[in-house]
Amino acid sequence: MKPASFAYIRPETQDEALSALAEHGDDALVLAGGLSLGAMLNMRLAFAETIIDINRIPALNRIERVDESLRTGAMVRQADALKSADVSEAAPLLRLGLQNVGHYQTRSRGTLGGSVAHADPSAEIPLCLATLDGVVELASQRGSRRVPAREFADTALSTIREPDEMVEALHWPIHTGAGVAFQEIAQRHGDFAIVAVAAVIRNETEFSLGFGGVEGVPRVLDGMVGGSVEETVGAFVDELDAMDDPRASAEYRIGVARHLGVQTLRQAQELAT
Amino acid sequence: MSAKFEADARVRVNCTVNGKRHTGYAEPRTQLCDFLRHELHLYGTHVGCEHGVCGACTITLDGRLARSCMTYAVQAEGAEIGTVEGLSEPGTLNPLQRAFSDHGALQCGFCTAGILISTTYFLADNPMPSEQEVREMLSGHLCRCTGYEGMVRAILSVAGGGS
Numbered sequence: 001m002k003p004a005s006f007a008y009i010r011p012e013t014q015d016e017a018l019s020a021l022a023e024h025g026d027d028a029l030v031l032a033g034g035l036s037l038g039a040m041l042n043m044r045l046a047f048a049e050t051i052i053d054i055n056r057i058p059a060l061n062r063i064e065r066v067d068e069s070l071r072t073g074a075m076v077r078q079a080d081a082l083k084s085a086d087v088s089e090a091a092p093l094l095r096l097g098l099q100n101v102g103h104y105q106t107r108s109r110g111t112l113g114g115s116v117a118h119a120d121p122s123a124e125i126p127l128c129l130a131t132l133d134g135v136v137e138l139a140s141q142r143g144s145r146r147v148p149a150r151e152f153a154d155t156a157l158s159t160i161r162e163p164d165e166m167v168e169a170l171h172w173p174i175h176t177g178a179g180v181a182f183q184e185i186a187q188r189h190g191d192f193a194i195v196a197v198a199a200v201i202r203n204e205t206e207f208s209l210g211f212g213g214v215e216g217v218p219r220v221l222d223g224m225v226g227g228s229v230e231e232t233v234g235a236f237v238d239e240l241d242a243m244d245d246p247r248a249s250a251e252y253r254i255g256v257a258r259h260l261g262v263q264t265l266r267q268a269q270e271l272a273t
Numbered sequence: 274m275s276a277k278f279e280a281d282a283r284v285r286v287n288c289t290v291n292g293k294r295h296t297g298y299a300e301p302r303t304q305l306c307d308f309l310r311h312e313l314h315l316y317g318t319h320v321g322c323e324h325g326v327c328g329a330c331t332i333t334l335d336g337r338l339a340r341s342c343m344t345y346a347v348q349a350e351g352a353e354i355g356t357v358e359g360l361s362e363p364g365t366l367n368p369l370q371r372a373f374s375d376h377g378a379l380q381c382g383f384c385t386a387g388i389l390i391s392t393t394y395f396l397a398d399n400p401m402p403s404e405q406e407v408r409e410m411l412s413g414h415l416c417r418c419t420g421y422e423g424m425v426r427a428i429l430s431v432a433g434g435g436s
Contacts, residue, residue: 001323005280008301008347016275038343039324051301053348077337103413105331105391108338190412
């Protein structure tokens with residue numbers, strides 16, 4: 001289908017983008033790679049009076065180490081992150097997650113920030129960020145603020161971003177250990193995950209286990225290594241309020257989450273030791 | 274300075290397609306695939322699902338693969354675009370196109386333009402791919418005639434300069 005009409009603004013600097021958002025934010029959508037928003041506009045599931053295209057703001061393409069985090073600008077392309085030595089070293093979980101994001105073709109233009117801002121319940125990038133307890137950096141003319149990734153999405157496809165704000169960067173707490181694992185079940189590789197699970201082990205003693213595609217937003221279990229993996233994961237998964245839709249029933253999602261959760265956490269633990 | 278266009282504006286778009294400069298007009302909502310076809314009369318790029326799934330409209334945009342149905346023509350101002358028309362001279366086939374023909378890798382041809390663009394980009398990025406990597410790359414395209422076996426054989430036959 002063809003999208004409904006929209007006005008178009010293409011800022012060349014972050015300041016211009018923030019000024020456009022301050023003026024039009026209530027009726028505007030920010031266009032990053034367009035791999036999610038483009039589809040929604042074309043199918044008329046999303047409407048905007050104004051589209052603010054942030055593809056030509058070079059400052060948003062950077063990957064850099066800042067303090068104890070890897071900071072990735074909102075417009076870092078998924079394909080570039082997948083090839084980045086910094087990502088492999090400092091955020092190996094993201095690298096694993098990215099291998100499941102869309103297809104070779106869509107990763108070429110799809111962005112990290114766009115995926116987090118879109119907040120699809122089954123998306124791998126926000127799941128990895130939440131599992132690592134990362135941070136979303138938001139900017140507006142009122143100033144910038146940092147929000148824990150675990151609090152950023154409030155329901156499916158909805159975040160706490162204010163209308164005049166944009167995602168400027170993501171902060172990935174540096175985790176260099178081998179103890180990371182990522183698994184998902186989808187109808188075909190590259191399709192939207194029915195359930196995705198990310199695991200990270202810290203200091204061989206603590207773990208975080210994140211579940212995507214089960215509830216409307218990623219849900220993360222933090223715990224200590226040791227004890228029965230089945231019981232720990234089972235108790236957490238049983239409390240989840242799973243989505244029920246034509247792709248998969250709530251019951252099926254819970255079953256997959258339990259199985260995949262146990263498997264993924266075990267895998268991360270084995271790799272960590 | 275921000276570029277800014279009203280919703281009903283008729284925007285002049287200048288871009289380079291396959292090394293040749295083009296100018297056309299588009300509304301902000303005009304998809305790049307429609308601009309290529311209806312404004313620039315380059316009909317090689319096909320339009321399938323229009324939501325980024327089928328891959329028929331895949332082009333290169335400033336050195337990246339793009340679904341031209343989910344890119345808007347106004348975004349292409351000043352851009353370098355590559356489409357299937359740029360792969361060989363009219364009436365001739367490049368080695369990849371020849372291999373597609375030899376291996377029965379196409380039937381109706383609807384998906385082929387996008388697959389040739391993706392494959393050309395992919396082989397530049399990864400000149401000696403494994404069969405698994407080729408299959409994974411092809412998973413970003415839908416073909417409803419022949420299946421993918423012929424394409425896999427065709428691509429592997431030209432990869433790494435193979436015969």
